Amino acid sequence: MLTKWLTFSTLSLLLAGCSGNAATTWQQHQVSSSGLYQATLTCATAPTVAIFQECALQLSSEQALPPDLSLTVDGGMPAHGHGLPTAPQAVPTGKVGEYRIDGLKYSMVGEWVLGFWLHSAAGQDKIVFRFTF
Amino acid sequence: MRTTAYLLGIALVLGMSACNDGSVWTAQERATLQSLNLATLPAAHDPSNRFADNPQAAALGKQLFFDPRLSRNGQVACATCHRPEHAFSDGKPVAEALAKGTRNTPSLLGVAHNDWFFWDGRKDSLWSQALAPLENPAEHGFTRVEIVRLLLEDTAYASQYHALLTDLPTPETVATLPTSASPSGTLEQLQAWKSMPPAAREQVDQVFAATGKFIAAYVSSLALAPNRLDTAINNSSALTPSEIAGARLFMGKAQCILCHSGAMLTNQTFQNIGTGMLGKDSGRATVLDSVRNDRFNCQGKYSDAAPETCTELQFLTRNRHSVAGAFKVPSLRNVAQTAPYFHDGRMATLDAVIDYYVQAAQQANKDHDLPRIELSDAEKRDLIAFLKVL
Numbered sequence A: 001m002l003t004k005w006l007t008f009s010t011l012s013l014l015l016a017g018c019s020g021n022a023a024t025t026w027q028q029h030q031v032s033s034s035g036l037y038q039a040t041l042t043c044a045t046a047p048t049v050a051i052f053q054e055c056a057l058q059l060s061s062e063q064a065l066p067p068d069l070s071l072t073v074d075g076g077m078p079a080h081g082h083g084l085p086t087a088p089q090a091v092p093t094g095k096v097g098e099y100r101i102d103g104l105k106y107s108m109v110g111e112w113v114l115g116f117w118l119h120s121a122a123g124q125d126k127i128v129f130r131f132t133f
Numbered sequence B: 001m002r003t004t005a006y007l008l009g010i011a012l013v014l015g016m017s018a019c020n021d022g023s024v025w026t027a028q029e030r031a032t033l034q035s036l037n038l039a040t041l042p043a044a045h046d047p048s049n050r051f052a053d054n055p056q057a058a059a060l061g062k063q064l065f066f067d068p069r070l071s072r073n074g075q076v077a078c079a080t081c082h083r084p085e086h087a088f089s090d091g092k093p094v095a096e097a098l099a100k101g102t103r104n105t106p107s108l109l110g111v112a113h114n115d116w117f118f119w120d121g122r123k124d125s126l127w128s129q130a131l132a133p134l135e136n137p138a139e140h141g142f143t144r145v146e147i148v149r150l151l152l153e154d155t156a157y158a159s160q161y162h163a164l165l166t167d168l169p170t171p172e173t174v175a176t177l178p179t180s181a182s183p184s185g186t187l188e189q190l191q192a193w194k195s196m197p198p199a200a201r202e203q204v205d206q207v208f209a210a211t212g213k214f215i216a217a218y219v220s221s222l223a224l225a226p227n228r229l230d231t232a233i234n235n236s237s238a239l240t241p242s243e244i245a246g247a248r249l250f251m252g253k254a255q256c257i258l259c260h261s262g263a264m265l266t267n268q269t270f271q272n273i274g275t276g277m278l279g280k281d282s283g284r285a286t287v288l289d290s291v292r293n294d295r296f297n298c299q300g301k302y303s304d305a306a307p308e309t310c311t312e313l314q315f316l317t318r319n320r321h322s323v324a325g326a327f328k329v330p331s332l333r334n335v336a337q338t339a340p341y342f343h344d345g346r347m348a349t350l351d352a353v354i355d356y357y358v359q360a361a362q363q364a365n366k367d368h369d370l371p372r373i374e375l376s377d378a379e380k381r382d383l384i385a386f387l388k389v390l
Helices: A002-015 B002-019 B027-035 B055-065 B126-135 B144-153 B155-164 B171-176 B187-195 B198-220 B228-232 B241-251 B288-293 B350-360 B377-387
Strands: A026-031 A037-043 A055-061 A070-077 A089-092 A098-102 A111-120 A123-132
Touching: A026 A123, A037 A111, A037 A123, A070 A089, B027 B241, B055 B155, B055 B198, B126 B144, B126 B198, B144 B155, B144 B171, B144 B198, B155 B198, B171 B198, B228 B241, B241 B377, B350 B377
Parallel strands: none
Antiparallel strands: A026 A037, A037 A055, A055 A098, A070 A111, A089 A098, A111 A123
8 A cells, every 4th residue: 555655656756847866757648539638648667468467547637627527447458459458537637637546457568548527417428559669 | 900900899889788697589479478488477366255265275175177977877077187196287179078068168377367267258357257167067067056965964075064064964964964956056956056045055156166266276276387487588498499589470470479479378358369269159259148247247246346446347349249259369478388279279289280280361252350470381390490499
């Protein structure tokens, strides 16, 4: 637990630009399907196989984020037809638009999609990252 | 002059190639091979078993592992199927003890590094796995109450249990236990279990769980030995040309490494390779609820781990459809010694396994996760030569 907290604290510092180790982090940027949200996925390292990834998602929008906004995570390998090996969760950190991604693993190298469904009373949206490692 | 310079240049290029530690591997191949090296495997660690690294517990676990008295007919021990001379597997398609089982017996070497246990991963620790065969009617066919009675009434075992555990049932309490009782046994055994006071059931489960932990402490000590692959990175002469060609196929065209990655040669996941049987054996999909509700899982009261550290269980997928027909990706270390293959032992030889992958991958409307694989007969031979290195 302490390790997870320390890792996440370090990641938060990196996100805030307070560290010189940004070269070790891995980032992806994407816009939601509706175009309403911009998202940055930041992980402590580039994707690796079979170990839990330390990642966070930062959402921003020209308008205020819906107060009831919640996220679910999904993903998989389109070429192989299988999903993520685990059921990761997006956990609000308390900072506006910031979510810690817990329980994310990849089972093999190749092309992956990692998707975030955005739920709120205002409607649904999605953000899909595509990457290969 | 120009010829001399030209020859010097060629010699320099060749020399630089040879300086690549005399290896036949490219930098990328070396990096990949290094990722498979046993030396990169971190020490196994199971916080749910406080006895995992206890030599006294391991010595006791070894006695339990080889003791056939822990069975209905007094003839079945863990070692009946996990035979040391077969890398702790049994060489049979499916396990045979009190009755014929449905799953192939896996090797136990290095098994402490696994995330999940059984072909469908219905157990999340080695100690919890060790408990299941004891009460399986087709395997040991015993009940936990019979096991506790036997262990605490046997002078040699009792003294070792008292040295490792506190709050053991008194001899008087043991004498009051039913002859045979278990929450997962026959109707009579279940009724006997329910007739026991809750405190007695709790004590029996404590001793039963500890028994699994002792067995796991022993099994955890069954380490993998380095194979020829582990030495091949710095000594390419350790492999024949056919084995080297096979290694390249393993890492490339045959795509084996997609699942058989890392030092254990498994990515520790569950994949559908088309061997599940709809309505009969859906593999991983059928155990997602049972592993989550198992009283002996990592988050249960008999685990020594803090529940929030049980990350594999915490983030276990709930999507049955996504893992229908999926079985655990087995380690390929010692694979030549652990025939037959697949979860039900349906493939007798490595040749049959490779043929299956090549043929299954060609199917139209495939209902599995296999990528398309095409191998010539010569390539199959090379790949099998490499698998025998492992």
